[in-house]
Every structure is written in structure tokens, then in C-alpha cells.
Amino acid sequence: MFDLIIKNGLICDGTGTLPAMGAVAIQGGKIISVAREADSSPALGEAHKTVDAGGAVIAPGFIDPHTHFDAQLTWDGLAKPSIEHGVTTIIPGNCSLSLAPLKKEHREFLGATFRQIEEMPKSAFDAGLRWTWETFGEYADSIRPNLGIHVAPLVGHSLLRLWVLGLESRKRVSTPAEVRQLCDLLRESLDGGALGLSTSFSDIDHEFRPVPCRLGTMEELHALAAVLGERDRPLQVLPEFWDIDLLCTRIDLLADISLRHEIPVTFSPLFESASTPRLVERALERLELHAARGARLTAQMQTRPVDMTFDTSIPSAVFTAMPNWMGMLMQGPDATRKAFADKSMRAALVADSETDQMPIALSFQLGDTILSAATGAAIADVGRPLREIAAERGQHPAEVLMDISLDEDLSARFTAKGLGHFDEEKIAPHLDHPQIQIGSGDGGAHVARFATYGDTGHLFARYVRAHRALSLERAVQRLTADIADVWGLKGKGRIAPGLDADFVLFDPETIDRGPEELAFDLPDAGKSFRFIRQARGVHEVFVGGASVYSEAKGYSDARRGQIVEGGQVR
Amino acid sequence: MTGTVTGRQKADAPEPIRRFFMPEVSESWESLAERASTVAATSIDVGTLQSWNLHLSMRPPSIILTPTDIVFVDPPLPE
Numbered sequence: 001m002f003d004l005i006i007k008n009g010l011i012c013d014g015t016g017t018l019p020a021m022g023a024v025a026i027q028g029g030k031i032i033s034v035a036r037e038a039d040s041s042p043a044l045g046e047a048h049k050t051v052d053a054g055g056a057v058i059a060p061g062f063i064d065p066h067t068h069f070d071a072q073l074t075w076d077g078l079a080k081p082s083i084e085h086g087v088t089t090i091i092p093g094n095c096s097l098s099l100a101p102l103k104k105e106h107r108e109f110l111g112a113t114f115r116q117i118e119e120m121p122k123s124a125f126d127a128g129l130r131w132t133w134e135t136f137g138e139y140a141d142s143i144r145p146n147l148g149i150h151v152a153p154l155v156g157h158s159l160l161r162l163w164v165l166g167l168e169s170r171k172r173v174s175t176p177a178e179v180r181q182l183c184d185l186l187r188e189s190l191d192g193g194a195l196g197l198s199t200s201f202s203d204i205d206h207e208f209r210p211v212p213c214r215l216g217t218m219e220e221l222h223a224l225a226a227v228l229g230e231r232d233r234p235l236q237v238l239p240e241f242w243d244i245d246l247l248c249t250r251i252d253l254l255a256d257i258s259l260r261h262e263i264p265v266t267f268s269p270l271f272e273s274a275s276t277p278r279l280v281e282r283a284l285e286r287l288e289l290h291a292a293r294g295a296r297l298t299a300q301m302q303t304r305p306v307d308m309t310f311d312t313s314i315p316s317a318v319f320t321a322m323p324n325w326m327g328m329l330m331q332g333p334d335a336t337r338k339a340f341a342d343k344s345m346r347a348a349l350v351a352d353s354e355t356d357q358m359p360i361a362l363s364f365q366l367g368d369t370i371l372s373a374a375t376g377a378a379i380a381d382v383g384r385p386l387r388e389i390a391a392e393r394g395q396h397p398a399e400v401l402m403d404i405s406l407d408e409d410l411s412a413r414f415t416a417k418g419l420g421h422f423d424e425e426k427i428a429p430h431l432d433h434p435q436i437q438i439g440s441g442d443g444g445a446h447v448a449r450f451a452t453y454g455d456t457g458h459l460f461a462r463y464v465r466a467h468r469a470l471s472l473e474r475a476v477q478r479l480t481a482d483i484a485d486v487w488g489l490k491g492k493g494r495i496a497p498g499l500d501a502d503f504v505l506f507d508p509e510t511i512d513r514g515p516e517e518l519a520f521d522l523p524d525a526g527k528s529f530r531f532i533r534q535a536r537g538v539h540e541v542f543v544g545g546a547s548v549y550s551e552a553k554g555y556s557d558a559r560r561g562q563i564v565e566g567g568q569v570r
Numbered sequence: 571m572t573g574t575v576t577g578r579q580k581a582d583a584p585e586p587i588r589r590f591f592m593p594e595v596s597e598s599w600e601s602l603a604e605r606a607s608t609v610a611a612t613s614i615d616v617g618t619l620q621s622w623n624l625h626l627s628m629r630p631p632s633i634i635l636t637p638t639d640i641v642f643v644d645p646p647l648p649e
Contacts, residue, residue: 172595173637201638214636215595221638240640245647246625248587249640256583289584 002047003027004545009053009505011036012473013495014060014480019473024058026501029544029560033497051547053505056539057472060480060495061088061150061502062456065437065487066236066268066300068092068118069444070099070153075128075523077146077559082443084535084549085456085513086479086504088542089492089564090443093154094268095238096200096213100139100155101163101189107131110162116206118445121528128523137192140563147561148548150502152489154236155194157213157224160185169212170205179223186227195487195566196234197224201250203238222257229261233566234487237267242361244279248286251297255290258297264486268300269440271421272430273361280430287435298486300439301430303459304513305422306362308449309372309531312336312401313410316449318364318419324352333410340402353398362419367397371404373413373518378404386414424462428469431459431478437486438478447522447530454513454533461512472508490565501545510537588644593635599627602641610643622646 007023011034022036025044035044062085069079069092079090092098097117102110115125133139136155143151161169164181174182186197199221203211228235237254240246250267258265272280283299290297310316313333319325328339328349339345353366367387374382381389381404386397393400404412421427430436438459442452456479463469470478484493491500514534520526541549544560591609593602599616606614620627622642626635 204633208630208632210633210636214638217637218592240625243625245588245642246640249590249642252584252586286584286587293582 002032002045004049004051004501005044005047006051006053006058006503006505006542009056009058010508011495012057012059012476014477014484014493016473016477016481019057021055022058024495024501024503026545029501029546031495031497031499031501034495051505051540053539056505057476057508058495059086059476059504059506060493060499061504061541061543062086062479063089063091063483063487063489063492064441064443064456065091065266065439065483066094066441067443067445067452068094068097069151070097071114071120071125071129072444073143073147073151074099074130077143077561078148078548078555079443080521080555081453081532081534083149083541083543084538084555085454086506086511086535086538086541087149087443087456088502088504089150089152089489091152091154091195091236091487092444093156093194094198094236095203096156096158096198096211097203098136098139098154098156098159098194098198100133100136101159101185102131103134103163104131106162106166109167110159112206113158113211117203117211119449120445120447121522121524123524123527124447124522127525127527135192136189136194140193144563146559147563148555148559149543149561150492150500150564151561152195152487152564152566153193154196154198154234155186155189157197157199157216157221158211160189160197160224161212161216165212169215170209171215173215173217174220179220182220183223183227186224187230190227190231190233193563195489195564196236197228198236198238200238202240218253222260225257225261225263228263231566232263232488234264234266237265239267241267241269241271242273242276242279244276244282247279247283251283251286251290255293255295255297258290258295259293264296264298264488266298266300266437266439266486270299270301270436271306271361271440272423272426273420274363274423275420276361279361280426284430284433284435291435296486298435298437301427301436302421302440302442303427303431303438303455303463304441305418306420306450307415307417307516308419309413309415309516310449311410311413312340312405317360318362318416320360321355321364322349322352324348336410337406340406346399346402349402350396350398353396364416364419366401368418369397369401369414369416371412372415374404374408375411376407378407378412424467428463428467431463432470432474437483439483448528449531451513451516451531451533454535457511457513457535457537460506460508465509488566492564501542503540503542505539505541507537507539512536587647588642590640590642592637593639593641595637596634606641606643614643619643
């Protein structure tokens with residue numbers, strides 16, 4: 001007697017082979033058998049529960065390889081709403097930042113750094129997070145009991161340095177003895193549940209200083225990579241992703257790490273941008289060269305365009321190339337109100353907004369920005385671009401933004417659409433490239449800037465259905481087995497006997513991401529908000545053989561998520 | 571470490587697109603220019619080196635030079 005049979009579904013098993021109608025039988029959280037026939041459930045035998053998929057696709061649970069759910073997992077073991085989009089395994093701890101190992105005296109520093117880089121509201125972070133751990137194993141133990149989604153966490157290089165060198169890690173390189181301690185700490189973290197290591201060559205902390213890992217030498221990184229090589233564990237990297245020459249040079253260095261230590265290395269993000277139109281092409285040429293040499297080096301690419309919503313109460317990345325704006329916003333809301341009301345400062349801000357420079361690989365034009373939320377007189381203009389409103393008022397778009405912001409006490413929100421990665425014709429072939437894996441979604445981060453959920457549905461809606469760039473089965477493979485193989489995720493990514501019973505049942509004709517919407521579900525009783533997208537066309541999601549989400553009933557209480565074992569790189 | 575000296579690279583490693591080296595923490599531009607001249611085997615002054623490395627020279631002072639930063643000793647490639 002099986003625990004569960006899911007029958008009458010179109011099985012896309014993650015291997016990329018043609019889908020076939022059939023059924024799967026589950027027991028003890030594992031797939032026991034797979035029958036590919038139209039009405040095959042009787043052949044499998046009896047089950048305590050049978051789910052009729054009604055012809056929907058049965059796919060392995062999707063894997064999201066680039067998330068920052070480290071904090072959210074301490075209060076939400078389902079990583080909502082990612083799981084309702086079919087994601088059953090997430091990889092947090094990217095870009096050198098995990099939440100462990102961490103000594104008590106460094107919690108304030110690390111918290112401020114994490115909130116700055118991942119754009120997490122302080123009120124939510126403080127209200128939700130209960131620091132009960134120091135070691136990585138203790139962190140894993142603290143989240144494990146409440147997990148409804150599988151987690152394959154990375155340990156952050158910055159955390160390792162912070163533990164061994166203390167706050168000196170922000171200022172200096174490590175000694176040979178400290179490198180040995182870093183390696184021992186990495187081994188201990190891997191023993192405690194870390195899948196691999198993450199590092200960064202770009203991030204800056206809350207005081208606009210390089211994060212601790214950036215003070216490590218390449219020799220230090222090679223020493224840590226050698227530890228990863230002992231267990232065939234992955235290295236994730238945030239490179240200088242916005243510049244062709246820097247990125248290609250970094251790719252060479254990463255390929256050297258992969259070859260020398262025989263480990264998979266993956267970097268993120270890589271995205272199309274109007275400001276650097278040949279960047280992806282050149283990076284792929286370099287990646288192909290190194291793949292031919294045997295390097296296991298892949299880039300992660302997101303499926304969604306880069307949109308960003310902002311208000312003027314806090315700094316936003318869209319102002320990165322506008323020093324007057326950035327300087328003002330960094331001084332806080334009072335300084336911003338004062339500047340918006342000051343004639344000479346307004347003129348400087350208008351001039352600033354005309355810059356031809358772009359923030360990191362993004363194409364921001366203030367006039368194209370849309371007023372996305374207002375409560376006062378400007379409510380009638382919601383949905384319109386600033387350029388259009390400005391023309392009516394005889395103003396500059398920057399003046400419109402300032403006036404509406406002042407009227408709304410800096411709470412009016414603006415959305416810059418198509419900042420990058422919006423040319424779907426160019427993006428489509430990349431999503432099927434062997435040196436690219438689909439990722440970089442950033443789930444759990446930038447929560448008040450844009451919704452980092454639903455990239456999976458977007459892949460099917462835009463690149464399977466609209467552009468026909470990938471077949472259904474290939475898209476499923478890209479979100480499952482291809483990622484599991486790169487990261488060495490044991491038991492994940494395929495529907496086959498003996499593997500984990502993680503599934504998503506979806507309608508291939510309707511699966512999509514819903515519109516971006518505000519949610520006040522952070523653990524600070526509504527003091528802050530986040531942007532989310534709900535799933536469309538996802539009927540049911542199973543983790544470890546238990547239903548965790550269904551279109552009809554919403555989220556369940558099932559908590560069968562695990563800390564995923566690594567070391568099974570193909 | 572430079573783009574041309576990585577002892578264990580395989581023989582078929584591609585040439586770096588631009589030669590480079592990595593700085594010491596907070597190394598001065600004068601020192602970098604000296605080292606760049608050695609790597610490039612030609613004299614490179616501070617202004618030229620800075621113009622080839624805007625990602626470093628245009629950084630705010632708080633973002634110090636780090637030991638994994640890339641200092642190019644060749645001019646930018648045309649796109």
C-alpha cells in the first residue's frame with residue numbers, strides 16, 4: 001500500500017524526454033514507481049490517497065538556485081510565495097552572505113550588512129529573527145523543524161572571515177594561520193549542512209565598504225576552493241557583472257578555480273542590458289572556451305525583466321549614477337523633504353536626473369518611470385509615466401516626482417520598468433544555452449523593490465508559449481535536473497524511483513506569474529510591506545510526498561522540508 | 571597574481587582579454603602604476619592607469635582597493 005498515487009498526469013520527468021501520460025507512486029517521501037500509460041494507476045497498486053492530476057503536467061519540483069531566504073526561513077519555513085510557484089528546493093546564502101556561522105558580537109554588523117545588500121526592512125528583520133545560533137549546524141538545526149520546502153544553504157565567505165578575523169576582516173588579508181582556520185570552519189559548516197560556499201567581488205556593506213570576503217586574496221579563495229574540492233561542492237560567485245572586460249577576466253579566474261579544484265562554479269547574475277549590449281554574447285564566448293577545457297563554470301540568468309519600484313524615503317539603486325539624489329536620500333527623509341522644497345537643490349536634482357550614465361548595467365530614464373502608487377491628489381495619475389504628467393504640468397519629470405513625493409510625504413511609489421533584460425528575442429536562446437542555468441531570481445531579497453517570485457511561471461508564459469523558444473519538457477528540465485546536476489543536489493530534479501517525491505502539478509497553457517502586488521505579511525505587524533506575485537496555473541505542489549500548496553486550499557501545514565545533501569554533481 | 575602567471579593553468583588556457591594584476595589592500599596609485607609598468611613592460615603613468623581602470627579610480631573613497639580587484643594594464647577593448 002503506497003502513501004500516495006498521483007495519476008492521470010502528463011509526466012515531464014526532468015530529463016527532457018517527451019512527456020507521457022502516467023502516474024507516480026510514493027511512499028515514505030520517495031518515488032517508488034513511475035508508470036507511463038494513460039490509465040496506469042491500477043498497475044501501481046493501492047494507495048492511502050490518490051490524486052487525479054486531471055491531465056495536468058506532473059513535473060519534479062522546481063529548484064531556485066539563487067535566493068536570500070536565510071532570514072525569512074526563520075519565521076516562514078515555506079519561503080512563501082516561492083513554493084506556490086512550484087519551487088520545492090531553494091538555495092539561500094548566496095553572494096557571500098549567510099546568517100551563520102556568526103558569533104553573538106557580530107550580529108548587529110552582519111544584520112545591518114544583510115539588510116543593506118538584500119534590502120530587507122529592519123522592522124521585519126528585527127521582529128522576525130531570533131538569533132539562537134552561532135555555528136552553521138546550529139542555524140540549520142534552528143530552521144529544520146519548520147521547513148515545508150527543501151533548503152540547500154550556502155555558507156558565506158564573508159561570514160567565515162568575520163568569524164575568524166572579527167571586524168578586522170573588513171580591513172586586511174588573512175595570515176596563513178587564519179587561512180587554515182577559515183578552511184577548518186568551512187569544513188565544519190559543510191558538516192553542519194552547508195551545500196557549498198558563496199563569495200562576492202562586488203558587494204558593499206551598510207557603511208559603503210567592501211564586504212569582508214573582498215579583503216580575502218585569491219590564494220585564500222583557492223584554499224577554500226580546495227576544501228570544496230574534497231567533497232565536490234559548489235562555489236557561487238557574484239562577479240563584476242556589469243562590465244564586459246571585468247566579467248570576462250573574472251570568468252577566466254573562476255574557470256581556473258573550477259579546473260584546479262575540480263568543483264562546479266556558478267556566478268550570478270548575467271543579464272541582457274541596453275547599456276552593455278554585447279556583454280552576454282562576450283561572456284558566453286568566454287564560458288564556451290573554458291567549457292571546452294573542462295571547466296564546470298555556469299552563469300545564472302533570470303527569466304523576468306528587471307523592473308524596480310521605489311519611493312523617496314530611502315535610497316534606491318535607480319539613483320546610483322545620480323550623486324545628488326543618492327547623497328540626499330542617504331541622509332534620510334528629513335533631508336529629502338528639505339531638498340525637494342529648496343529651489344537650488346531642486347535644480348541640481350533636475351540636472352542630475354538628465355545623466356547619460358546608467359547604474360550598473362541598467363537603463364534608467366526617469367521620464368519613463370511610472371507613478372505606481374499614490375493616495376492623495378495624484379491618485380488620478382497612477383499608472384502614467386512621469387514624462388506624460390510632466391508635459392501636462394509644464395514641468396520636468398524630476399520635478400513631478402519631487403512634488404508628488406512631497407504631497408504624499410515621500411510614500412508615493414514609482415516603478416521603473418524595463419531597466420534591463422527585457423529583449424525577449426535576445427534572451428530566448430540564452431535560456432537554452434548549456435553554460436547558462438536559469439536562476440538569479442533573488443527570492444527573499446529586495447522585498448520592497450520588486451517581486452522576486454514567479455520566474456518559473458514567466459519562463460513557461462513567455463519562452464515556452466509566447467516565443468516557443470523551449471519545449472515544455474526542456475523548460476521543465478532547465479528548472480529541475482539541469483540545476484540539480486550543477487549543484488549536486490542529492491535526490492532532486494527528476495521523477496524516477498528512489499528520488500524525492502517533490503512535484504509540481506500545473507497547467508502548461510496557463511502557468512504564469514500573477515501581477516505584482518503589495519503584501520503586508522512580514523513579521524512586523526504591518527509596519528513594512530513587500531512585493532509579491534501569486535502563482536497562476538499551478539494546481540498543487542508536493543514536498544516529500546505531502547501537499548504543501550494547492551490552488552483550491554492554499555498552503556497546508558505539511559512540514560517535510562529538509563536540509564538537502566550535496567556532493568552528487570553529475 | 572597576474573593574468574599571465576597562474577602556475578597551474580592548463581597549456582590551452584586562453585590569453586587574458588586584457589593583461590591585469592591584483593592590488594594590495596589600499597595600495598596607492600603610484601605603486602600600482604609602478605607595478606603596471608613592470609607587468610606591461612612599458613611605462614604607464616598614474617593618469618593613464620586610472621583612465622584604464624575607471625571601476626577603481628571612480629570609486630568612493632570608502633570602497634578601498636581590495637586584493638581581488640582587477641587592475642588592467644591594457645586599455646579598454648572596443649565593444
